[in-house]
Amino acid sequence: MTTSVVSVVVASVANLGVLVWLMVRGDDVALGYAGGPIALALGVWACHRIAGATGLSRPARRFWRILEVSGVLLLTTSCVALIRANNDAGMSLWTAVPLMSGVLVLMSAFLGLPGQARTMSGCLRAALDGFTVAVAAGLVFWYGVLDLAPRDTSLAARIVAAVVGVGGVLLLVVIGKSAARPDSVIAPAALRVLTIGPLTCVSGTFLQIAGSEDARMAVSVLSLPLTGAALTLGAHLQRRALTRTGPAVTGTGRSLFNLLPLAAVAVMAGLVISVSAQDLTHRQRVIIIGAVLIAGFVVARQLLSLRENTLALRGIRRQQAELERLALSDNLTGLPNRVRFTVALTERLDAGEAAAALLIDIDDFKMINDTIGPAAGDQLLLAVSRRLRNQCSPGEMPARLGGDEFAVLLPSFEGAADRLLQAFAEPFVIADQQLLLHASAGVAVAAPGETADEVLRNADIAMYAAKENGKASWVRFEPSMRQDMADHARLAGELRNGIARGELRLYYQPVYDLVTGRMHGCEALVRWQHPVRGFVSPGEFIPCAERSGLIVPLGSWVLRTACEQLAAWRAAFSSTIEAVNVNVAVRQLREPGFVDEVAAVLSDTGLVPDDLVIEVTESSVVDGPQVRETLQALHEMGVRLALDDFGTGQSSLSLLRAFPVHALKLDKSFVDGIADGADRGRLAVAAAVAQLAEHLQLKAVAEGIENQEQLDRLRDMGYRYGQGFLMARPLPAAECGALMADVPAHVA
Structure with missing residues (x-):
């Protein structure tokens, strides 16, 4: 069992012990009062624990701390009652002062709870309700309860009883209004349990004055233990509400305590009839009774209005709850948004x-x-x-x-x-x-x-x-990631400016025919010479461009510049390369107008679709129907397509069947280390790609050739084309153009 459950059980046992004592009624009166300090000490401890619980709002935390103070005052009352039990078991100033102080502190806790906006009219209505109930309760105690008191009851005891009784009734009104709030920060079940305190207070003062000796003794020993048990149980119910999953249960807006002002009117009517009927004539009595009937009619009318207002308010609250649900939850999944x-x-x-x-x-x-x-x-x-x-x-x-x-x-x-x-x-x-x-x-x-x-x-x-x-x-x-993100945002801003200021350049890496040694084509590669940073690696700014969306304007610039350069080479050299290769990101392929943009660039530069090879990665091909439709449209236009970094992504025969590919470019990772034959896995993949390309009648291009041994092994495998530092590094346009003379490269 949890600690809170144990506290409730112990407090209940303390009350049960008092009941047992009442039945046996031994000579030691102090035993009957022993349950009060035990139950109230547990109540104070329970309030202290729930006030420090995690997940409790600040107003609720403050409420339970004030209840803790009230519990301490009531605990003081019970201790005084225990000490004076054998000498003075009735109501006295020694017990009334801390008792009334505890009631006032308890009332301040409920008055301090947040609720709807407190307007002047609302405060006035609350004050009028309080005055109505206080006056009616006071008159009831003064003319009713105190008249039933034994003749030897002192005036001080009568006044104390009236004050404590009226305070208990007022506390019932305050608790009732708090429980009726639909947005109460305190669990409604806990609020209902806490009414035990003022109820025992009201009934206790009545029986202390007007009850029999047995009744006075019962209420003397039971009222404070019951209050302590109420505090303990209320704190337990509040803790259960904190751990309960699902939507919080709120007040319904209805409470029998709202009828207390109307009950006060009815009580006053009864007093008027009782007092006036003593010495008045029949005619005057009829007038008074008629006035009471009119007041009754007004009360009935108010009850009807209250019912209508309650129904209307209930509908408004249902609509409000639905609006809150729609505003705070996801329509599709029902999860919080x-x-x-x-x-x-x-x-x-x-x-x-x-x-x-x-x-x-x-x-x-x-x-x-x-x-x-x-x-x-x-x-x-x-x-x-x-x-x-x-x-x-x-x-x-x-x-x-x-x-x-x-x-x-x-x-x-x-x-x-x-x-x-x-x-x-x-x-x-x-x-x-x-x-x-x-x-x-x-x-x-x-x-x-x-x-x-x-x-x-x-x-x-x-x-x-x-x-x-x-x-x-x-x-x-990790905090360092925030700096990385800030660096990324700063680099994206500088890249945007760099594109606008023309800081980027295209370099061209030749693609050679490994059999004839002649330049077959070239791949356009973008480079960035930052005025402050110096050379910025493509591995740094290309991912930045893709995340920020700058890859679209950057890719458009690369496409047009590469095609213009090929047209310029065609005009300058009688013998030139077959096509220019341009890398295209998946973000560009998703653009609705990309196919039209390619057609416009080819038309503006005087090239035909066969002069352009668009290189895409395998992950781009499987991105979705829109990308596949774009690639199919480019293929139908006559633009050739190449799968770049082949072998590193989602390579499959079904992909090659569905994709209108023209060339496969073996990734550099499979070229490294194949010269000595130590890595049989790389050799197997490289050989399989060459055979696959041959059977599907595709071009097989090997990337990253850095030494003669690699070139020889790849050529023996069936690779007709290749590129790498062995033949040529990426070069500026002028230097790449100089290699286009009819002179074979050294590939023998």
């Missing part, structure tokens, strides 16, 4: 609790969505959300931030990433298809002082780092 996730993360950070954000992005989802269609894609996202919800532990909140991006709010990071990514371990069955998904994730643990937006941004940075590391993995955010 970005707004709700950010609010929850902010609340956790404001409370000083540990928090971490896990961002999950489905790898290559666009390609999958284009393949199976939007409707099936939505079903897939719904299936992912269900699995992710099932993988979450209590206290973790999954959310869909948008598109194929999900997030999970974590109280603790340890072991969570691997566990949550297990949601993608098994294939998804969508539209009779089995789809195996992979996801990349980034984790950011909130540092002191960070906002929710900063934590999400850090998780986003880590998630993109995971994608760059090869996808299907997760990365934890």
